[in-house]
Amino acid sequence: MRRFLSYRDFDWLLLGFILLICALGVLEVYSTTFSTRFAGMHMKQTYWILVGLGLMFAVSLVDYHSLLERSHWLWIASVLALVAVLIIGHKVLGARRWIGLPGGIHFQPSEWVKLVVILALARYYHEMKQREATLADIAKTGLIAGIPMLLVLAQPDLGTALTYVPIFGMALFLGGLRLKHAVALGLLACAVGAGGWLFVLKDYQKERVHTFLNPESDPQGKGYQIQQALIAVGSGGIWGKGLTKGTQTQGEFLPMTHTDFAFASFAEEQGFVGACGVLLLYFVVLARLIQNAQTAPDRAGTFTVMGVVAVLAFHVLVNVGMVVRFMPVTGIPLPLMSYGGSSVLFMFLALGIVMNIRMRRFVN
């Protein structure tokens, strides 16, 4: 049947909040880079956002069901891309995460694969008949999310690999995970964690955890980033030091101010009030997304939107948590605020799918 689509059904409010966050992000990218060799990054970021908007509108036109139908092919392609990264990827700081494409574009598949995993899981749970997830469901969910995750972990990129965990968890939770299975999974995760600590984690990753637990033990060495981030955030006070006035940010005491530590810079320059404002914006966006999930036309739509919710919430939790010292340094960017094309495009692509689902809520 033909569906009538209207941009009246487009979630303009959600887009408004998203763009507000993006604008604050661009402003902060400007503030953190204008006096450095990264000057002009805010314009690049703006271009990425515009490209992302275009992508979002484009994706919102294609019926998400057709994406779902092809999700197994997409999944296979994703796994192949991740394998390709391991083989021909650019080696930067000891990790292969990028593929160089013609035209000087760096392509980081691990960002997009998240979306594919969300779609694949949405399709799996869409087709599930019973109310509660069986052990077989759990195992299959684990394979769908786990195989790409292990490939990302092998790059190695612990931070991005971890973002697959909330997708997996959200799918299981909504798919009717039983309490005893949840407990068993939790124990398994602990065992895997302990095993991973002993046999898989690289020394630098272990050090990060060490440093997280004790940043003052070596404030000039490994704990430097954490300590400087804490000083930046704390010294911002209630009202902040003002745009381009953050001494920690501008004096380059704080590392990666326009990427991983963008929120710390923002908190230093805009203070408690500004930082809480941004948190509130993210919360509103997440609440709005959940509302869209509730009104989705089918289970697949709900699962897809909630997958996006899981990724976004996890990113915010880990990134802001890192800045306020609740989480170790993992190198996970803050979506929409941190500089980075892949991250921006991923968010808008995901948003496009959400819009797509919303626009079809009255169809059927």
Next chain:
Amino acid sequence: MMLGSEEKISQGRLLAVQYGILVIFLTLGFGLWRLQVMGSDRYGLLAERNRIRTIPILAPRGKILDREGRILVDNYPSFSALLLREQPTTDEDLVKIASGLNLTPEQVRERMRKVAGAARFQPVILKDDITPDELAFIDSHRNELPQLDTIVVHRRLYPRDGFAAHLIGYVGEVSEEMLNQPKYELYAPGDVVGRSGVEQSYNAMLMGTDGSRRVLVNSRGKEEGRLDEKPAQPGKQLRLTIDLDLQIAAEQALEGHNGAVVALDPRSGEVLALASRPTFDPNHFAVHISRDEWNALLTDPGKPLLNKAIQAQLPPGSVFKIIMSVAGLEEGVAQTLVVNCAGGKNFYGRFFKCHSVHGGGVEITRAIPQSCDTFFYTLAERLGISRIAKYAMALGLGQRTGIDLPQEVAGVMPSEEWKARTFRQKWYAGETISVGIGQGAVTTTPIQLAYAIGGIASGGVLRRPHVAFPQDLPPEMRPVSEAGSERRVPIDPKNWELITDAMANVTQPGGTAASAHLEGVDFAGKTGSAQVVSNEAKQKHGLSGAQYKDNGWFVGVAPRRNPEIVVCILVEQGEHGTMAARLVAQVVKAYVEKRRGHPTKLARQGSASSSVEVAAVWEEPGAAPGEGGKLGGGRFRVPVSRSRARAAAPQGAP
């Protein structure tokens, strides 16, 4: 379509997710509140400390001048390598730094260990007086090694060849033991303080207050702006009572000898000259002295670091006879004493030798100029140790004079009580006989003898020796009371005349120092030679080396009564007081000639020879600071004193 179940998802679970997210956000908000509201003061402070670096501006020490304002000690600018310690220095950097500064990594580590207790934002001086090469190394590595910097240090420039070295002293870094003492509690490790001489005793005055410059830096230690500057307050200059012309004469008198000379103005206690030999070059102490050089100074048998004018405790020998004369005359014993000197005399069953045979009828008027031991043995026997000790103690022997120089020693004036206290033994009457000629347990310092003899010649008024003018000093550094600076020993004018006349005969034909006679100068004094070991011991053990030769003493005054100058010399292994007397005569002659308006040696020499050559590097003018402008370097001469074209104004002879 491949749609399967249209079963809706449990709303409860979606709501649970919503609440879960709310909890996460509240937690994050709490995290922000904890840091930005609760911790904002603490982190604000840390952020300030991060970006503000305090660089010291070292205050130059005050100059040291002679009594006429001629410069004895000056400063010259030099560069020191500075290590900033906000960021840790990796071992790799440390090795680089060490090689660039021509140090071993161990030396750098040792340096860092020494100041480990100091505050982190306080930079450390790694190396003093760096060469142009080392300066260039620092300048060219500003990006790789931002923790290295340079600082201009005003380094002490002392007269060369150890001129007046013991008087002036030297400076050095405050030691760990010193820092534990209450008087150094305000100092920090690395501070440069006086370690000896007037540099030490007037350190508080000479030392300025360091200033500081606060600059904004980024995380790599690069300077991004200047915040404020607290200028350094230079130390105050110190004018000494020393007369450079006389100091030169004193130094020359001692040349080639070991010992000490001190010249006082007994009317005031002002020290006019003070020298000790062998000497050392304090300029080597201004930069870090090498361990070898330091050990050589410590182990030198001549004890070059000892200021013998105030730290050598030796038997005064025959100079003590003047004190004996005061005691004997005041007690009414000596006036009538006439002895027969047959080259010595038996006391208590033992023969005490005289240095020659003076024959019969030796009275005090002859006993002093000819230094007859037999006379003074007999006088000592008659007086007894208690009365001798009473007068000697009254005249300041066995006690510190209280001169404003560090580490003065007291010497020993023996008495019954002293022996009981020190050895828990009874005094033997035989010991008194040796004390009569300044042997036995009596030991004195040159400054004590100058003080005592100068006081006797001044009619019994002794004034505390000092090298700084009390009126020039800040109130807290002045001597506690004026009363303490003067000591009066009643001496009958008749006795005073008798003693001073006899002392004047010492330099006359027939006196022990006839060869030191100064034509047209009323020059009086007393020779002394003191055994290092007794004659018996010499014979018994066959000791004959130079180290067992007698020490020669002479204390001279001019004029004989109410003298303007008293000079005491100690010539180690000088054998006799005669040679010592001739050396004193040189100093007295220099004094008298200056008073009479003859051009001084300094004025005759002109300025060229009284300057010191130093090496230094500097930034060429015109370059903006911090840009690492062009460096200049070279050697140049710094005048130590201004030559005085002194008008030869005729002055009445004293």
